[in-house]
Amino acid sequence: MDIKLSKITAAFLIAQISLLADNTQLEDLEVVSSAFDTQVKSVSSKQLEEQQASDVKDILKSLPSVIVDGNARYGQRVYVRGLEDKYGNITVDGAKLGGQLFHHSGDQTIDASLLKITSVELGPNSALSGSGVINSSFVYETKDPSDFLKEGEKLGGKVTLGYQSGYERKSGTVAVFGKINEKIEFVGIGTIAEDGTLHLGNGDKINSKESKLESGLAKLVFKPNDYNTFKLSFNKYKDGGNRQLTGEKIGTDLNDNDYNSISRDTLTLKYNYTPDSELINFEAKVYTNKQYLTREATTGTDTTSGLTYTEPQREYINSSMGYDFRNSSLMGIHKITYGTDYTHEKQEIEADSLRVYSDSSTLDLNFDGGETKDYGLYLEDEMAFDKLTLTLGARYDHYKLGGIYSGVFNHLSPKMKVKYQATDKLTLKAGYGHIFKGPALSETMLLSSTAVQSSDTKAQIGNNFELGFDYSLTNALNADDSIFGFNIYRYNVDNYSTLTRNSALESQSDVVIWGTETMFSYTKGKLGFNASHTYTDGSQKDLATGINYDPQTAKIHVFKVGANYKLTNEFKVNYSAEYVPGNSWLNYSSRSGLVTKYDRKTYSVHDINFTYNPNSMKNTTFNFGIGNIFDKSYVRHSAFLAQSSTTDKSYEVGRNFKFQISYRF
Structure with a gap:
């Protein structure tokens, strides 16, 4: 009933907006951009280099409504508008990253040294964001040869060396780029970063999370003429070491762990066809992606039989392949984008040999788990009236479970975005997105042959509503550009399910999340400044018991500021800070059936x-920074066991001195 009423409400709003559009008159208006988009655009490859970004936290930490917790790179987890990034859509060069390998580690295997563009869209209000979007979509693009090559240059290179004291992180990156002829360009980038002891803000020294990152990119760009462009890229990521498997948990000063690693191999082919026609702007993406957790051979004891055993090296694999074909056409006031996409995800366990017990019995650890196939059709019409931009869209999904699971889900999801230029400074906004996410595969590492699917496996469905405005302050503040924005949103997810220990694909709760986003940015000459405040709250109801409690990210206020100033043509400074006041939340334990009130402490951190860039050394850049300047001891509120009643939690890294030198040749 709630979904039907939501769709009726959306239809009524569309009808009213259409009447308003018919009555608008043509005027010369200053188009006010989105305050959130302005914040996202600040995450440029240049900005990432200046801040010596080396992990997903460095990439995303400045964005409103985004929280990244955890100290070690492989344990960092991303939350957007109250839920994890697993409830969004994450792509690298168009390749979709999906699934969960292990619930105590992160899944955004992203190396900042390879990035050119990072795009983040909040909410499920666009039909173009891909399948299964509940809270966000992350679009990562790697660097092209043209991002390095200067005019007339045929071949070049860049070497970067760095060190960070808080992680004892020693890093090096080499890039080689060139132009074979006027039609073919290439770039190759390789990065190695070794982490030693973590020095936490509470004084602890953690040796159980040592790791080595090896990351690489090879990209070939072929442009036979002005209308056609082909991009073929291969991206490899491997982060491993003799370290504890549970990256998000508290570490120790000992390191007697077996080797494990998280890796990703991504191959993509992109094609763009842009002739001199307003009816054709065609884009095609085809990809394969393999993300896997490797554990070396080890010994152990069976908790049931008491027998000891030896087992071989194992790989826990989430693989995906798919395509996305779309075209955009301009027809009068309409920009119509339509297309189709397909994603096939599969999970499996591969072992080098059998597990051998002390009584000579054996066990085959190889196992094929679940599969999903999602066929999608989508259409979006962006209509630009005089003062009004109305975007209507819809996505249809045919979602099928396979492997050890079964089930078919067909669903139509309407979408809507509205922008109304009320004055030459003020833009009013509204959005609606129907939510559909097919049953996702459970975490792969805990997959076993004893998994039994629930008899009532359901898709996650819901609705997202949001309102907001953007106001240009450029003239009022005599700025080059300045904007203030505010959003309020509310969305619900029925049949919400986590991937953790959920091999039955059971629905676990109904969730409602709401919050606000306030954003401000200012640029004037050599000065740039941005600030934001976000608040997230919500409620959650356990489907088995009917008990109500708070989502983990409820009651959290986050204040962020950032500033940069170019002191001279050679010298620039960047500053950022985050302040989060303490709060209380009601946590529910499905094991004990109890709801407990916990407190989380106030913290602030400054970087x-x-x-x-010395004029005397034009091809050389020096970067120096201090993270957590005041060496604060703190835990982000979304982190594992963040409540202040326990000491068994993962503190963030303390004062972190960062040095980096780059030389271009």
């Missing part, structure tokens, strides 16, 4: 970075 500063300096960039020096």
Whole structure:
């Protein structure tokens, strides 16, 4: 009933907006951009280099409504508008990253040194964001040869060396780029970063999370003429070491762990056809992606039989392949984008040999788990009236479970976005997105042959509503550009299910999340400044018991500020800070059946970075920074066991001195 009423409400709003559009008159208006988009655009490859970004936290930490917790790179987890990024859509060069390998580690295997563009869209209001979007979509693009090549240059390179004291992180990146002829360009980038002891803000020294990142990109761009462009890229990521498997948990000063690693191999082919026609702007993406957790051979004891055993090296694999074909056409006031996409995801366990017990019995650890196939059709019409931009869209999904699971789900999801230029400074906004996410595969590492699917496996469905405005302050503040924005949103997810220990694909709760986002940015000459405040709250109801409690990210206020100033043509400074006041939340334990009130402590953290480009050394850049300047001891509120009643939690890294030198040749 709730879904039907939501769709009726959306239809009524569309009808009213259409009447308003018919009555608008043509005027010369200053188009006010989105305050959130302005914040996202600040995450440029240049900005990432100046801040010596080296993990997903460095990439995303400045964005409103985004929280990244955890100290070690492989344990960092991302939350957007109250839920994990697993309830969004994450792509690298168009390749979709999906699934969960292990519930105590993160899944965004992203190396900042390879990035050119990071795009984040909040909410499920666009039909173009891909399948299964509940809270967000992350679009990562790797660097092209043209991002390095200067005019007339045929071949070049860049070497970057760095060190970070808080992680004892020693890093090096080499990029080689060139132009074979006027039609073919290439780039190759390789990065190695070794982490030693973590120095936490509470004084602990953690040796059980040592790791080594090896990351690489090879990309070939072929442009036979002005209308056609082909991009073939291969991206490899491997982060491993003799370290504890549970990256998000508290570590120790000992390191007697077996080797494990998280890796990703991504191959993509992109094609663009842009002739001199307003009816054709065609884009095609085809990809394969393999993300896997490797554990080395080891010994152990069976908790049931008491027998000891030896087992071989194992790989826990989430693989995906798919395509996305779309075209955009301009027809009068309409920009119509339509297309189709397909995603096939599969999970499996591969072992080098059998597990052998002390009584000579054996066990085959190889196992094929679940599969999903999602066929999608989508259409979006962006209509630009005089003062009004109305975007209507819809997505249809045919979602099928396979492997050890079964089930078919067909669903139509309407979408809507509205922008109304009320004055030459003020833009009013509204959005609606129907939510559909097919039953996702459970975490792969805990997959076993004893998994039994629930008899009532359901898709996650819901509705997202949001309102907001953007107001240009450029003239009022005599700025080059300045904007203030505010959003309020509410969405619900029925049949919500986590991937953790959920091999039955059971629905676990109904969730409602709401919150606000306030954003401000200002640029004037050599100065740039941005600030944001976000608040997230919500409620959750356990389907088995009917008990109500708070989502983990409820009651959290986050204040963020950032500033940069170019002191001279050679010297630039960047500053950022985050403040989160303490709060209380009601946590529910499905094991004990109890709801417990916990407190989370106030914290604030400050970072500063300096960039020096000496005129006497034009191809050389020096970066120096201090993360957590005041060496604060703190835990982000979304982190594992963040409540202040326990000491068994993962503190963030303390004061972190960062040095980096780059030379271009």
